Amino acid sequence: MPTDTPEQRLHKTLLIFLGAFAVLGVPWAGWYYFQLGLIRPAVILFGYAAVSAIALIQFLITRRAALFQTVEVVLLLLVPFLIQGMAGGFAGSGAVIIWSILSPLCALMFYGARWSLPWFAAYLLLVFVSGIRDLLFVADSGPQSITTTVLFFVENLLIVSCILYMTMRYFIRERERAKAALDEEHSLLLKEQEKSERLLLNILPKPIADRLKAEAATIADGFSEVTILFADIVDFTGLSSHTSPEKLVELLNKVFSMFDQLAEKHGVEKIKTIGDAYMACAGLPVPCAGHAEVIAEMALDMCKALDEFNQERGPSLQIRVGMNSGPVVAGVIGTKKFIYDLWGDTVNTASRMESHGLAGRIQVTAESYALLRDNYTFEERAPLEVKGKGVMRTYLLTGRKVAA
Incomplete structure (x- = not known):
């Protein structure tokens, strides 16, 4: 049935195999016993085949396996025991009771370890009873010739061994297929998880x-x-007024991807892009003592990389860069389209440094200047009226100091 689990399909496949063997193979054994003059064992085997055929038809019509399972497990247990008793015991029948081991094995597959135990105990009991019966009632020579006895032994051992091997091989093969399918699903799940992880890390810092x-x-x-x-x-x-939307987005993507590579190179945390503005920060989410130097290096490299980009591309692009140092609050808010963002006067002042800056230059506040002046060169600007801040002293970062 479409709703069957892989385990249920496996059980039903085994049932059909057992039913087909009982219907097609057991009558041949009955005919063989009949030819030897063992009428009662032959009748039992023909009856076994008939009952199995009825149970198989019922299963194929209803697709309900419970009755079919019970019939096969009971017949596999009792029929070999009865035949051995009628065919001369262990020696005369070639230990045909060995077939009964299929009963607890099938119970193990159908009902599980716990409920298969009574069937195995019943099998052991029947073997014990058969042995006692042979000692008490079966003559030493037995009713069969030595040739017939050997043939029975060989036949029973070969067929039962083949059935056990093929059944176990089938189950192992199916288990291997199921494991391979599970491993493939697990691999696909890991790949999807990695994609989700990469996507999340493109939005948020790893910590x-x-x-x-x-x-x-x-x-x-x-x-x-x-x-x-x-x-x-x-x-x-x-x-943007004289550039197509496609080319404009492509241009922004190239420039900002170049900045992203620089951020990764210097260990800077990219915060976001807003239109044509790029925002980054050093010193979070993991504190860093040299945060000002890290941003200064990135700012200088951004200007240099844009100059090289202009030489390759043709039209000249320029950027204004602003820097500021100080305390901030950082976090994630909201439940949809969230980002890792920063708040505080330090952020606003850094933004003002950019908007009040000069094309192609890097403007920094006195706070950033104090952290950088020992290792970098600056030009001091005239006092600057900054919106929302009043008059500020600012500096233009020009490069690294050359060691004497």
């Missing part, structure tokens, strides 16, 4: 992503010392 997966609470942290960078493409509005 934040790990915390978000581990806890549902709002993530918010305070950092006393970080340095923030804003970069903006100069005259982007004018550029």
Whole structure:
């Protein structure tokens, strides 16, 4: 049935095999016994085949396996025991009771380990009873010739061994197939998990992503010392007015991908892009003592990389870069399209450094200047009126100091 589990399909396949063997193979054994003059064993085997045929037809019509399973397990247990008693015991029948071992084995497959135990106990009991019966009632010579006895032994051992081997081989093969399918599904699941992980890490820093997966609470942290960078493409509005949307997005993607590579190179945390603006930060989510130097290096490399990009591309692009150092609050808010974002006056001031900066230059606050002046060169600007901040002293980062 379509709703059957793989295990149920396996059980039904075994049932059909047993039924087909009983219907097609057992009558041949009955005919063989009949030819030897063993009428009662032959009748029992013909009856076994008839009952199995009825149970098989019932199963094929109803697709319900419970009755068929019980019939086959009972017949496999009792029929060999009865035939051995009528055919001269262990020696005369060639130990035909060995067929009864199939009963507890089938019970093990159909009913599981716990409920197969009574069937195995019944098998052991019948073997014991057969032995006692042989000692008490069966003559030493037995009713059969030595040739017939040997043939019975060989036939029973060969056929039962083949059935056991083929059955176990079938189950092992199916288990291997199921394991291979499970391994493939597990591999696909891991690949999808890796894709999801990469996507999440493209949105959030790894420490934040790990915390978000581990806890549902709002993530918010305070950092006393970080340095923030804003970069903006100069005259982007004018550029967009005479550039197709496709080419404009392609251009932005190339420039910002170049900045992403620099952020990864310097260990800077990219925060987000807003239109044509690029925001990054050093010193979080893992605090870093040299956060100002890290951002300064990235800012200088951004200007250099854009110059090289312009030489290869043709049209000249320029950026304004602003930097500021200080405390911020960082975290993840909301439940949809969330990002790792920063808040605080330090962020606003860094943004003002960019918007009040000069094309192609890197403007920094006095706070960032104090952290960088020993290792970098600057040009001091005239006092600058900054929206929302009043008059500020700012500096233009020009390069690295050359060691004397």
